[in-house]
Amino acid sequence: MIKFYKMKLKPLVEDLRWRGMLQDIMPGTEEQLSKEMTTAYIGFDPTSDSLHIGSLVPIILLVHLERAGHKPVALVGGATGMIGDPSGKSDERNLLDDEALAKNVAGIKRVLSRFLDFDGKEENAPMLVNNYDWMKNISFIEFARDVGKRITVNYMMAKDSVKKRFSGEDGAAGMSFTEFTYQLIQGYDFYHLYKTIGCKLQMGGSDQWGNITTGTELVRRMTPGEDAKVYAMTCPLITKADGGKFGKSEGGNIWLDTDKTSAYKFYQFWLNTSDEDAKKYIKIFTFLDRETIEELIKKHEEAPHLRLLQKKLAEEVTTFVHNKEAFEVAQKASSILFSDSFKSDIASLDEETFLDVFEGVPQAELKKEELAKGVDMIAALAAKTNFLSSNGEARRALQSNAVAVNKEKVNENYSLTEADLINGKYIILNKGKKNTYIIKAI
RNA sequence: GGGAAGAUACUCAAGCGGCCAACGAGGACAGACUGUAAAUCUGUUGGUUUUUACCUUCGCAGGUUCGAAUCCUGCUCUUCCCA
Structure with a gap:
């Protein structure tokens, strides 16, 4: 059996290193991954009911893991989401209410299952877990005795995410006990997954390094005499060359x-x-x-x-x-x-293709009778369609030469008429090069 | 518990009785250039309005004044110092 997996395993760490997806890695991790099928997990914070491309990197990591023959586990932080991760935050986080949290957890599960087949039958099929499921049954006293006792406050304070909040630098606000506890709870997740499904590796963004190593430390201390070996690996945060925020x-x-x-x-x-x-x-x-x-x-x-x-x-x-x-x-x-030949290209589309192509482009309807009379450009951009939020904004856009009707620049005095309709039905408006809106005549 | 400082538009940050829709910086959006790039330069960045003008906004609620973001009172919140 072991031999079988050995054959299937691919050199994951080397590949990730080349891809620039490796920030920190705990010694021994590479050996572990080449030794046997390894179960590894990444946590997702339920701060929203969907995921944006910032979460794409961890998702891709899990997929790489699966393709390399290991078993990926996606953990949705139903419990940790109630606490709030202080990493990278200079202010105390606002807590979400239960309802919002439940909605977010469901949303994230839905998105994750598009990328990972949690119903797979293979030995290394992805798994989806929610830390609320095991955290909800633990009492505070239990937690304080069994978990809190294992880690010193000194150790926890040494983490950057915590230190920063204590130092008061960069206008950082203080930190509540709630947030301070976060790393312990996340650490306990690792322990729980280690105990129940033999999970030996936690991955995440580099901002999670501190939390993850608390986890590996906790696993070690909670399993005296077991010689438990668990590992950590993080990937760099994605940046843009011009220093702007990615995503x-x-x-x-x-x-x-x-x-x-x-x-x-x-x-x-x-x-x-x-x-x-x-x-x-x-x-x-x-x-x-x-x-x-x-x-x-x-x-x-x-x-x-x-x-x-x-x-x-x-x-x-x-x-x-x-x-x-x-x-x-x-x-x-x-x-x-x-395209340069925009008008003829667009006219050549049949309606179905047209709607298909422009699905996702903001649309509004306008009565044909109104078009027959001519519709003032400012009204067409703002009041009639809500493409822009105010007349003033529409006027500014027009004055700065930003607005085009069917790709032809127009000014404030222009008015839309039936002559602008493409295929007798649509008008395409642009603000700048990249913002497109469609008016549908009815 | 005592004391001090502070809360201004997306963010940071001026303003401290009329000239304030509020300096400046960043961000964002747009224009030029280009390759639907980067860099650079320019413009815009509360609302109604052609302009003028008016309306709403400077933590919340009141008050003083012809007039307040600016002064007073109370409240809420934040930070710091002492206990």
Whole structure:
């Protein structure tokens, strides 16, 4: 049996290192992973009812793990979410109420199961757990005696996430006992998973290193005489070359859910990656092998204006997170919206394809009678459609030459008429290059 | 429990009786340039309005004043010092 797994295991750590997905790794981890099928887990915080691309890296890590022949466990923090992780925060976190939390946990489970088949039958099939399930039955006294006793406050205080909050530097606010407890609870998760399913490795973002090592320490101390060996590994936090926050785009987060971020927007986000970031991201966010990626980077450097790298990156990630069809539609929409022969391209689409392509683009309806009379541009942008939030904003956009009707720039005096309708039915508005809105005549 | 400081638009941060929709910085959005990139330069960044003007906003609630983000009183919250 052991031999069987040995044959199936792939060199995971080496690959992750090349991909730039390795920040810290505890000594012995690599040996453990090449020795036997290893169960490893990553925690997901239920701070929202869906996941955005910030969580894509841990998800991808779990998938890598599975593909390398190990057993990935996704832990949803139903219990830890009630406490709040102080890592990387300078202020005390607001607590979520039970209802919101339950909703978030369900949402995250739903998203995670798109990437990992939790119903799989294989030995190394992914597992989904919720730490609320075991934490809810533990009394405070029990916890204080069995867990709290094992770790000194001195040890806990030495963690950066805690130290920072005690130091008062950078305007950091104090820290409640609640948040202080967080690392113990997370550590207990590791112990619980070690005991119940033999989980030996915890992974996460590098901001989790402190919490994770508390876990490995706790496992060791809670199992005297067992010679328990558990490991830790983290990946770097994703950054942008220009120092901006990763994962934000015009108007907010990029989510992994179509109803929060359309596949078109999702595709566009990746397509707009800068050259420098694209080289980094393609290793992290795609499963392409080393040879393919190095070839792509070489080609890209020869002709950066073709943006081969961005296109491939966008294709791979959109296909992974959504699916092939969604990618194709997004690509088609992109190529039409940014083409030079926009008008003829768009006119050639039948209605079904048209709606398909523009699914996810904000739409509004306008009566044909109104169009017959002519609709003032300001009203068309704001009052009639709510594309922009106020007349003032619409006016500013028009004055700064940002608005286009069917890709032709217009000014304040323009008014929409039936002559602007494409196929007698639609008008396409743009604010800037990248914001598209559709008016449907009814 | 005692004392001190503070709360200003997305964030940081000026302003300390009229000239304040509120300096400045960052961010964001847009324009030019380009490759739907980066860098750079320019503009915008409470609402109604063509402009003027008006309305709402400076923790919350009252008050003083012709007039308050600016003064007074109470409340809430935060930080710091002493016990």
